[in-house]
Amino acid sequence: MATAQYALLKESAGADGAALLRIVVANGGRQMIYADRAVAMLAELARDDPTVLGVVGLVESRTSTARALRELNQVGLPVLAPTLSADRMDANSRLYLQISAPNKDQVKLVDAYAKQVLKVNDAHVFYTTLEGSSLTEDLYVGTLVDGLRQQFGTRITRLDEWRTGQRLTDECGYPGMLFYAGRWTEFDGFLRALRECGGNPPRHLVADDSANRYMANPGLRAAAPGNLPVTYVSKAALATCAALRAAQDRRDDDARASFLSWIQADDLLDPPRCRPGSEEQVGERVSLAYDASMMLVRAVESLAARLHHADPRQRWEPESVNPVGVHAEVLRQNAGQGYPGVAGLIRFTPDSGEPVDKRLALMRVEQVPDVATAPVEVFRCGAADGSGPAACGPA
Missing domain, CATH: 3.40.50.2300 (Response regulator)
Structure with missing residues (x-):
């Protein structure tokens, strides 16, 4: 998520309409045993702050995690889960999207x-x-x-x-x-x-x-x-150092080439990852959370752009984009060719939050x-x- 935030900061310096990513860390505890408390705090935060538009995360597919999904669905917060993979976790929330294969x-x-x-x-x-x-x-x-x-x-x-x-x-x-x-x-x-x-x-x-x-x-x-x-x-x-370097050499994969440049940067990860001659590998979960974060942000940018196009004179207001609308926009953008994620193509069917052929x-x-x-x-x-x-x- 820090890598996604870094990428968006680089973009926003020279682009109109680029969104910034603010991250609030919520800890559900070991094996998600405090998921109920974490969700209650998130619900309160979302009520007070209209810029809270979604949750990226949830760790370990457990009954406590499923319960947290049901509660977040009631609150109206979409969840993009980088690593959850128990079958039919999407049955717990109509606002749930899974990045990893079931x-x-x-x-x-x-x-x-x-x-x-x-x-x-x-x-x-x-x-x-x-x-x-x-x-x-x-x-x-x-x-x-x-x-x-x-x-x-x-x-x-x-x-x-x-x-x-x-x-x-x-x-x-x-x-x-x-x-x-x-x-x-x-x-x-x-x-x-x-x-x-x-x-x-x-x-x-x-x-x-x-x-x-x-x-x-x-x-x-x-x-x-x-x-x-x-x-x-x-x-x-697809997001190991070797695979990212191969994508960069082919010059036909902008998503992976950009991701590689971010994780190699001097001022982000400590130590930088995937540099030539370095043994520092990129973590298995880094690209999955990056893809989830970027999907969420691209949906926000798209909604904001459409609002601006409808009335260019209108001043931006955070309340004009809501969490449920962001979830719907992720699905709308995904309905064509899918989302070109760093860890593989992400495609959803209209009736499922599980990816297809991930x-x-x-x-x-x-x-x-x-x-x-x-x-x-x-x-x-x-x-x-x-x-x-x-x-x-x-x-």
Whole structure:
């Protein structure tokens, strides 16, 4: 969001009608346990300040998050969620728009990879829920596990909940796909348990997209087995340093080229990201939140421009643009070719807040403790842009 704010400040210096982005940070607490309080404060702020036009965020697809969405819908605030992906989160709010692909698409990606690349038929699935949580409360893990059950059917020959301290020696040398369908907070313990396999690790370990938060933590990765390659789901593979540089070299992708220039700037991120010869990568979630923020702002600019065109003499008034109108304008702008996001094309159907054919990818690291080597994209599904079909296949 800071990157979006920076980009808009650069634009506004030389452009009439450019909107500025003011960010108010609201913290719903760990696992969104204080979401109710945060929403109440947002509602009060929105009543007092007509320039509050939407919410970018909400973290972790849980029942508390779904409840927050319902309350924000009653308040009349649209929500653009960068990373939520539990299936049918949009059922909780008519003002909800999701930037990332839903879990049903993630399941199809993993299934296609197992068939096309790994050439394996059966899978073992382990999921995790935090102490005090459950599959019913954790909508991300719950819908992911349900989707795997439906997609793989009898090809899942083992489906178990994994808890910290549980041994995994039965998985040593397993030739099928071993899929981790849990939260990143338990992934470290899961990998540590596989250390017992020594030189006979499972052949194909694949993890869900939550694992990217583990993969971004060098301290945690240092204790992982060195002989265990990991492949994991990414919601933003198009916004890695390598992908952004490739887009810049092609000179045919203004959105990614501009984003790269912002994150490389001297006066924004500390340290700057994706500079030549630098090992500082851009975070998985940065481009997703940037896309959400820019979609919201472009809708505000469009509404303001239409109001000005209708009456050029009219002085700008914040009350002339309201949150519900901004949500409608996002959908109106999206109705054609979709929004060219940095992390992939964003398209919605009129009756859903879930994106259609949103890009997902599988990233692979050969040595988890080797944090100096960037993950490599090995498989993908979904559209990068509107130029062709969104088929699944090797990268």
